[in-house]
Amino acid sequence: MKRGLILWLPLALILMLFAVFWVGLHRQENHDIASQMVGKPLPLFTAPAALPGQPGAATADFRDGKPRLLNVFASWCVPCVAEVPVLMRLKAMGVEVVGIAVHDTAPALDQFLARNGNPYARIGSDDQSRIQLALGSSGVPETFVIDGQGRIVKQHIGVVGEGDVPELLAALGQKP
Amino acid sequence: MRWFAALLAAMLLAAPATAQNSIAPTPAAPDYAEVSLADPVKEKQALALMDNIRCVVCQGQPVSGSNADLAGDMRRIIRERIGAGETPEQVRAWLVSKYGAWVSFKPPLEPRTAPLWLVPLLALAIGLWLLMRRLKWDRLKGAKS
The missing domain is CATH 1.10.8.640 (Cytochrome C biogenesis protein)
Structure with a gap:
């Protein structure tokens, strides 16, 4: 009886392995890569102005006691268009949005903002993704909530939708 | 065939020129x-x-x-x-x-990734154990007959 059971063991193991593969292949996985910088101070950077008419961005701007949003975006990023109206609404509520434009050019950015609206108080240019890498950001768009002391308190990966507004306002310490 | 060789040669000659124009910003x-x-x-x-x-x-x-x-x-x-x-x-x-x-x-060795490192060792141990059991069993059978 005992020997008989042991003979079935390899088959049982193989079936178990297949079950693991099956589950692994069919699970809807979340491929977002969370930044390890949440909870840490904003890395030091100085980003030159991406547009002639608007100031650039630097870490020092985030240490004046006012919480802000740091929005990593690009004019070539199609989903970024979708969040502009929401960012405009946040701006209307008194939220300051600082933009970091990744791999962008002034003319393309100008066109993007003319077409979709400009929610940004400042836009820094990040030609070589140095700021993006320092933030632990892995794509566009991503939005970080920075508290008044220049600490990263929250990372939002992907488009900011209407539904994300309450959560962002809460992280900013602002009442809706 | 000759035109192909000529084309290839032209491309090889042209490549450094275009590379210098577009990629290398400044030698410094x-x-x-x-x-x-x-x-x-x-x-x-x-x-x-x-x-x-x-x-x-x-x-x-x-x-x-x-x-x-x-x-x-x-x-x-x-x-x-x-x-x-x-x-x-x-x-x-x-x-x-x-x-x-x-x-x-x-991957670093930490509690979450431990199976990744331990399972092969465990599999090897089980394999060896099975093999030894089998050999012992065969020897017993051989001694009997």
Whole structure:
């Protein structure tokens, strides 16, 4: 009886392995890569102005006691268009949005903002993704909530939708 | 066939000219996303690390094998940091501090990843045990008959 059971063991193991593969292949996985910088101070950077008419961005701007949003975006990023109206609404509520434009050019950015609206108080240019890498950001768009002391308190990966507004306002310490 | 050879020769001759026009910005500041480090030892270290760091936008690929802009930017940072005297493990640790262990193709040994390291050892142990049992059994049977 005992020997008989042991003979079935390899088959049982193989079936178990297949079950693991099956589950692994069919699970809807979340491929977002969370930044390890949440909870840490904003890395030091100085980003030159991406547009002639608007100031650039630097870490020092985030240490004046006012919480802000740091929005990593690009004019070539199609989903970024979708969040502009929401960012405009946040701006209307008194939220300051600082933009970091990744791999962008002034003319393309100008066109993007003319077409979709400009929610940004400042836009820094990040030609070589140095700021993006320092933030632990892995794509566009991503939005970080920075508290008044220049600490990263929250990372939002992907488009900011209407539904994300309450959560962002809460992280900013602002009442809706 | 001759026209093909001529075309090939023309392309080979033309390539350096276009490369100089479009890629190399100034000889003083090479763009390390695509340009090797001058020091062959450091370049080798940098290339080995690039094979071992995951591109954050094209998640299945190492940064060495991806055409994505961000992969190029990661290669640039790797070359710059190694060029400046950091060890590959220091650069890896810097990237892990930004993106987590996920970014490295060398998983660390920690409780969450322990099965990854222990299962092969366990499988080997079970295999050896089965083999030894079997051999002993065969010997007993051989002695009996």
